[in-house]
Amino acid sequence: MANVYDYAHDLEKGLRESDEYQGLKQAYHAVMNDESARRMFDDFRETQLDLQQKQMQGQQITEEEVEKAQKMVELVQQHPAISKLMEQEQRVNTLINDISQIITKPLEELYRE
Amino acid sequence: MANVYDYAHDLEKGLRESDEYQGLKQAYHAVMNDESARRMFDDFRETQLDLQQKQMQGQQITEEEVEKAQKMVELVQQHPAISKLMEQEQRVNTLINDISQIITKPLEELYRE
Ligand SMILES: [Ca+2]
Ligand SMILES: [Ca+2]
Numbered sequence: 001m002a003n004v005y006d007y008a009h010d011l012e013k014g015l016r017e018s019d020e021y022q023g024l025k026q027a028y029h030a031v032m033n034d035e036s037a038r039r040m041f042d043d044f045r046e047t048q049l050d051l052q053q054k055q056m057q058g059q060q061i062t063e064e065e066v067e068k069a070q071k072m073v074e075l076v077q078q079h080p081a082i083s084k085l086m087e088q089e090q091r092v093n094t095l096i097n098d099i100s101q102i103i104t105k106p107l108e109e110l111y112r113e
Numbered sequence: 114m115a116n117v118y119d120y121a122h123d124l125e126k127g128l129r130e131s132d133e134y135q136g137l138k139q140a141y142h143a144v145m146n147d148e149s150a151r152r153m154f155d156d157f158r159e160t161q162l163d164l165q166q167k168q169m170q171g172q173q174i175t176e177e178e179v180e181k182a183q184k185m186v187e188l189v190q191q192h193p194a195i196s197k198l199m200e201q202e203q204r205v206n207t208l209i210n211d212i213s214q215i216i217t218k219p220l221e222e223l224y225r226e
Contacts, residue, residue: 007124
């Protein structure tokens with residue numbers, strides 16, 4: 001009988017070969033190989049992380065910061081390579097969330113009893 | 114070729130059949146079927162969740178609350194069925210964390226590039 005780790009490694013391989021992951025990989029490389037896209041994407045990520053950290057720490061977010069963040073969202077959405085990357089990230093996130101729900105079902109069932 | 118969801122379901126079945134999960138299930142039922150153990154365990158969980166929520170919301174935790182929580186930890190650690198349950202929970206948590214690290218490796222690799 002295969003053990004849990006064997007199944008986990010099979011799943012990891014399956015994920016690696018999936019359309020979702022392959023699509024993300026392509027989209028990620030397309031952005032990373034384009035200097036200006038890469039810089040825009042990095043700026044965007046940094047801005048998002050900064051805002052998230054401030055929110056978690058209960059710090060005030062200024063109107064200026066909100067406006068800056070909104071402008072960056074608009075910019076990246078209009079950038080074909082970056083918006084493609086974000087779309088592919090969303091697909092992989094959905095897949096990972098689905099997987100997570102599937103494999104935690106036994107625990108959920110037990111504690112619901 | 115199997116798809117990612119097939120692999121995830123195989124893993125879920127493997128987890129369900131694992132010694133770790135079966136041990137947790139037994140330990141959980143042992144506590145749930147013992148009225149006083151169950152009540153002690155529920156109290157313990159509630160106290161822990163309350164404290165966690167207060168911490169997350171940045172609320173002050175009183176010395177009394179800390180002492181109450183510590184006493185409960187001592188109580189449940191001395192209770193054979195409950196301490197067994199907590200030990201089994203720890204084993205399953207370790208397994209789930211290991212699995213999670215295995216299956217998110219492709220993403221980690223990609224973003225590390
Ligand atoms: Ca470059
Ligand atoms: Ca009972």
